[in-house]
Amino acid sequence: xxxxxxxxxxxxxxxxxxxxxxxxxxxxxxxxxxxxxxxxxxxxxxxxxxxxxxxxxxxxxxxxxxxxxxxxxxxxxxxxxxxxxxxxxxxxxxxxxxxxxxxxxxxxxxxxxxxxxxxxxxxxxxxxxxxxxxxxxxxxxxxxxxxxxxxxxxxxxxxxxxxxxxxxxxxxxxxxxxxxxxxxxxxxxxxxxxxxxxxxxxxxxxxxxxxxxxxxxxxxxxxxxxxxxxxxxxxxxxxxxxxxxxxxxxxxxxxxxxxxxxxxxxxxxxxxxxxxxxxxxxxxxxxxxxxxxxxxxxxxxxxxxxxxxxxxxxxxxxxxxxxxxxxxxxxxxxxxxxx
Amino acid sequence: xxxxxxxxxxxxxxxxxxxxxxxxxxxxxxxxxxxxxxxxxxxxxxxxxxxxxxxxxxxxxxxxxxxxxxxxxxxxxxxxxxxxxxxxxxxxxxxxxxxxxxxxxxxxxxxxxxxxxxxxxxxxxxxxxxxxxxxxxxxxxxxxxxxxxxxxxxxxxxxxxxxxxxxxxxxxxxxxxxxxxxxxxxxxxxxxxxxxxxxxxxxxxxxxxxxxxxxxxxxxxxxxxxxxxxxxxxxxxxxxxxxxxxxxxxxxxxxxxxxxxxxxxxxxxxxxxxxxxxxxxxxxxxxxxxxxxxxxxxxxxxxxxxx
Numbered sequence: 001x002x003x004x005x006x007x008x009x010x011x012x013x014x015x016x017x018x019x020x021x022x023x024x025x026x027x028x029x030x031x032x033x034x035x036x037x038x039x040x041x042x043x044x045x046x047x048x049x050x051x052x053x054x055x056x057x058x059x060x061x062x063x064x065x066x067x068x069x070x071x072x073x074x075x076x077x078x079x080x081x082x083x084x085x086x087x088x089x090x091x092x093x094x095x096x097x098x099x100x101x102x103x104x105x106x107x108x109x110x111x112x113x114x115x116x117x118x119x120x121x122x123x124x125x126x127x128x129x130x131x132x133x134x135x136x137x138x139x140x141x142x143x144x145x146x147x148x149x150x151x152x153x154x155x156x157x158x159x160x161x162x163x164x165x166x167x168x169x170x171x172x173x174x175x176x177x178x179x180x181x182x183x184x185x186x187x188x189x190x191x192x193x194x195x196x197x198x199x200x201x202x203x204x205x206x207x208x209x210x211x212x213x214x215x216x217x218x219x220x221x222x223x224x225x226x227x228x229x230x231x232x233x234x235x236x237x238x239x240x241x242x243x244x245x246x247x248x249x250x251x252x253x254x255x256x257x258x259x260x261x262x263x264x265x266x267x268x269x270x271x272x273x274x275x276x277x278x279x280x281x282x283x284x285x286x287x288x289x290x291x292x293x294x295x296x297x298x299x300x301x302x303x304x305x306x307x308x309x310x311x312x313x314x315x316x317x318x319x320x321x322x323x324x325x326x327x328x329x330x331x332x333x334x335x336x337x338x339x
Numbered sequence: 340x341x342x343x344x345x346x347x348x349x350x351x352x353x354x355x356x357x358x359x360x361x362x363x364x365x366x367x368x369x370x371x372x373x374x375x376x377x378x379x380x381x382x383x384x385x386x387x388x389x390x391x392x393x394x395x396x397x398x399x400x401x402x403x404x405x406x407x408x409x410x411x412x413x414x415x416x417x418x419x420x421x422x423x424x425x426x427x428x429x430x431x432x433x434x435x436x437x438x439x440x441x442x443x444x445x446x447x448x449x450x451x452x453x454x455x456x457x458x459x460x461x462x463x464x465x466x467x468x469x470x471x472x473x474x475x476x477x478x479x480x481x482x483x484x485x486x487x488x489x490x491x492x493x494x495x496x497x498x499x500x501x502x503x504x505x506x507x508x509x510x511x512x513x514x515x516x517x518x519x520x521x522x523x524x525x526x527x528x529x530x531x532x533x534x535x536x537x538x539x540x541x542x543x544x545x546x547x548x549x550x551x552x553x554x555x556x557x558x559x560x561x562x563x564x565x566x567x568x569x570x571x572x573x574x575x576x577x578x579x580x581x582x583x584x585x586x587x588x589x590x591x592x593x594x595x596x597x598x599x600x601x602x603x604x605x606x607x608x609x610x611x612x613x614x615x616x617x618x619x620x621x622x623x624x625x626x627x628x629x630x631x632x633x634x635x636x637x638x639x640x641x642x643x644x645x646x
Contacts, residue, residue, distance in 0.1 A: 071433050126637060133633075134626070134630065259436060267433075301451060303448040304448035307442060310438065310444070311445075314430065
């Protein structure tokens with residue numbers, strides 16, 4: 001046990017700035033409602049909520065995408081399954097929020113196991129496409145399930161979480177925050193554990209890992225299931241917060257969004273997805289406003305700037321925002337040591 | 340009555356299949372030869388449809404619209420490759436997904452600003468707006484028939500080009516092993532650009548042909564893009580022949596599944612359950628097909644890459 005902890009400490013040295021940044025951001029989310037309360041900007045609580053949920057889902061996806069090198073283009077499906085578990089269990093009269101969360105996690109774990117088992121037989125572009133295909137399959141399944149609202153979706157009453165009364169929106173905010181912190185903590189341990197190191201080794205050279213006597217597929221599937229469960233948690237919280245769920249939540253563009261958030265923030269970093277979600281959603285809020293000031297007639301067409309920004313990020317931004325901060329820090333340190 | 344319905348729906352499936360093939364033909368080469376995940380191919384469909392609709396609207400002549408829109412789509416593909424895509428070949432798939440996703444957003448917004456968010460409807464020329472009797476007492480819209488014919492002619496042309504010409508041989512060699520092809524002294528950069536522009540052109544033609552059948556609106560190419568990705572994966576990345584066969588299969592399965600699957604299910608399970616499950620299953624059918632193909636043949640039906 002002690003040896004294991006020492007191992008953990010040694011391994012975590014390379015990601016120490018990453019860790020610090022992650023907890024700085026999470027702490028920021030805890031303090032944010034105080035700021036919005038005094039600045040009288042309650043709307044921004046909603047934005048922060050969306051950032052936390054999308055960030056959480058992106059953190060889950062990052063485990064397979066960044067650390068595992070498996071480019072899944074269908075993780076929106078797990079957000080959708082998580083969200084629909086809340087809706088469907090309420091449809092059948094189950095109002096306990098903890099039960100909803102449990103159903104979501106179990107359902108997403110099972111779905112992740114099945115999809116992962118089938119999809120991980122392929123690799124490269126084929127893997128991207130088969131994950132997309134499974135997501136589309138589920139998307140159209142929920143579109144055509146008229147019982148659960150079909151295309152229009154279904155509205156959900158806010159669930160009862162026992163002692164935690166969620167009629168006060170701030171309580172749900174903090175429930176989400178606790179989940180985010182738990183996910184962050186779990187991922188911090190997972191990526192530095194033996195399992196996480198193996199996953200990263202598979203990314204850089206799968207046959208070598210196999211030659212060492214390990215079965216890469218097992219690690220990949222496990223990673224896939226964990227990430228599916230995290231996305232499901234985000235989806236379940238999303239549904240109880242919005243009090244509404246529709247197939248839109250699992251549209252294929254959402255999978256693209258998650259990928260964008262990760263690459264924007266920094267692949268295979270802990271803080272990256274959260275930082276990416278902050279920048280992504282702030283851009284979504286700020287660009288229309290900015291365009292409204294410069295060219296009011298085109299305020300709705302903010303995506304005309306957003307698209308090129310994404311292309312720029314790919315063309316010039318290596319390593320995402322965390323990479324940028326890292327380089328900046330490194331330069332700062334070098335500058336100081338010269339002085 | 341049922342025979343008529345089956346025949347009619349088979350023709351509709353064929354029409355969906357050939358238009359899918361036009362989108363997939365270029366995309367399969369882009370994926371296969373350049374190993375490039377190009378999601379903005381749907382935007383090329385949209386550009387083609389809008390170009391044709393705009394030129395038809397301005398000149399009043401449908402055929403002139405089609406004819407003049409072709410160089411527009413070719414130019415847009417050529418420019419896109421030259422300005423952006425060629426810088427991204429060396430990047431990994433994820434970054435390509437991200438950049439081309441950005442392109443989708445950009446193109447949709449450009450079209451929205453240029454033509455407004457509402458859908459355009461273009462009228463059919465009088466010569467194609469009637470019906471043709473494909474069998475005695477079985478009328479079928481002339482325009483859909485024309486689309487099928489045009490698609491088949493283009494498919495034949497693509498097939499002959501790829502299998503019989505010198506450039507076609509280069510394309511096949513490129514799909515099989517791009518590095519070796521370049522080492523044999525073939526200017527693979529120019530080849531890439533031409534494939535890209537031609538592929539964009541075919542996608543544009545698909546958009547033009549579909550214009551009068553569906554609504555021409557921003558984002559119209561995206562459902563078609565997803566379906567053509569399914570086609571490409573089923574057919575095997577980089578294989579034009581595979582794309583054709585898979586496109587026809589997907590077109591038929593999708594169209595016929597939607598019409599007949601609920602009825603077929605009703606024979607097996609009780610009506611209420613069938614009415615619920617039928618449409619759900621029908622809309623999932625092509626994706627189930629793709630997943631099955633990938634599970635049993637992980638590189639598609641006709642893989643182009645040498646092993």
